Amino acid sequence: MTDSDVLQVFLDTRALLRGHFELRSGLHSEEFFQCAQVLQHPRIAARLCQALTDKVRSELGAGVKLDGVIAPAMGGLFVGHEVAKALDVVSIFAEKQEGRLVLRRGFTIAKGASFVVAEDVITRGGRVQETVEIVEGLGGRVTAIAVLVDRSGGKACFKAPVVSLMRMEPVTYEPARCPLCAAGKPVDHPGS
Secondary structure, three states: OOHHHHHHHHHHOOOEEEEEEEOOOOOEEEEEEOHHHHHOOHHHHHHHHHHHHHHHHHHHOOOOOOOEEEEEOOOOHHHHHHHHHHHOOEEEEEEEEOOEEEEOOOOOOOOOOEEEEEEEEEOOOHHHHHHHHHHHHOOOEEEEEEEEEEOOOOOOOOOOOEEEEEEOOOOEEOHHHOHHHHOOOOOEOOOO
């Protein structure tokens, strides 16, 4: 799938919103990817995540052994599950507890285990980095970061390669310099 194919799917499912939004990163933007809108369609989600998995396999090569996929909850849950299914490995997730992502529910990561971190959208990559730290803190390795949309334009960097189905860089603003705020447009917090 090309970037334009993926963008069309987001537009068709009304997953790309336009307005004045505060992103999870704290930045403001006129565009917001509400991936829940595209992921609510199981066949479309499976198709997107299969294409993402194909890109991960291509990036890593045939000889790389993977033990699992880990995703930060909430946004990455469906992506992580679908990618893990396509890779035929376990799917686990990290969730918030007292403001930090942690592993719960009996999930474990064995020393030396190789994981892909899956997420729906990254801008700065803070939640992905937290997830990477969980894996590494338990002695595992992160082999790749798999995301549906890299809205950092490739600027979000990690030790492992970032594999995205679509890469773009919508204009973002620091809140103090946001022209939408200056124009008095109300800020929407649609959730992620």
